[in-house]
């Protein structure tokens with residue numbers, strides 16, 4: 001993955017096009033600074049943040065950024081901020097560590113479980129709810145065999161979600177091995193792959209990956225995408241290839257302050273996905289993850305946006321707006337599950353009737369006066 005490649009650089013706004021060669025994945029802000037002119041102070045910020053939460057940025061995604069625009073929604077998702085070292089939240093907001101049956105397998109819900117095949121991602125999203133493990137060099141592969149064995153013994157499991165990290169950071173051979181082993185387990189009927197690589201690092205998906213997917217199809221693909229600018233030509237080409245390989249595709253999006261906290265932006269994103277044949281599946285309200293507090297959108301604003309989506313977007317373009325309650329209480333639909341509020345603490349009724357809370361301490365969103373939220 002550290003291999004260097006030649007220009008042309010995908011960006012029209014950066015001067016990398018003149019560089020003879022550059023990394024496909026930049027592994028620190030310092031490395032980035034050798035190729036592009038960064039906003040003032042970013043290197044100092046990175047020195048403080050990177051020891052806790054590493055930085056990785058694909059050259060492709062860098063090419064989508066307006067590096068000197070403080071409101072660039074692409075830049076905000078990828079470059080570190082001092083805000084990551086303060087604010088409320090939990091290191092493991094969904095208490096996934098406590099629900100692990102093996103180091104690489106989480107089983108919380110009836111019928112399904114999450115197989116973390118890698119802790120590597122093409123990009124370390126600054127708001128990630130697995131900030132505690134992505135890019136931390138964990139060798140999850142050494143527990144794969146234990147995981148296959150554990151999954152095979154579970155009578156109440158029929159669906160496996162392959163996640164991480166990102167499954168497409170594995171070679172086609174390794175992905176094929178994992179899919180083959182899972183397909184051989186009689187209880188596993190459905191397999192999902194959860195990924196952000198098609199959006200941030202499309203060249204990371206090889207034709208050989210497509211052949212593997214086609215061989216084991218149907219595999220459900222869940223693509224994490226947050227902004228209409230992420231629907232690039234390269235993304236569209238990949239979607240078409242996945243479809244040709246026979247994969248049903250849905251999307252998931254995280255509602256992020258100053259990235260996509262606007263009904264107009266989200267309608268553009270979701271309708272753009274529908275146009276490609278991708279069904280918007282989940283819109284997540286941000287988990288209570290430590291280090292991402294500055295991305296928190298206030299619940300009242302999220303609800304306003306969602307109501308505007310319901311009012312103006314085509315039914316196909318409306319995902320489920322959900323919140324994963326901290327403490328492992330599960331995903332709940334935001335609008336239907338609120339049972340009360342005390343100050344900044346909002347109470348939701350979760351699975352099995354249990355009541356969970358969410359600290360609604362996000363900042364105000366910056367309204368762009370698109371008019372979509374009015375009268376909702």
Ligand code: SF4
Pocket residue numbers: 120121122123124125127128129130134164165166195196197224
């Ligand atoms: S790609 Fe997914 S798992 Fe990786 S850092 Fe981004 S949100 Fe987290």
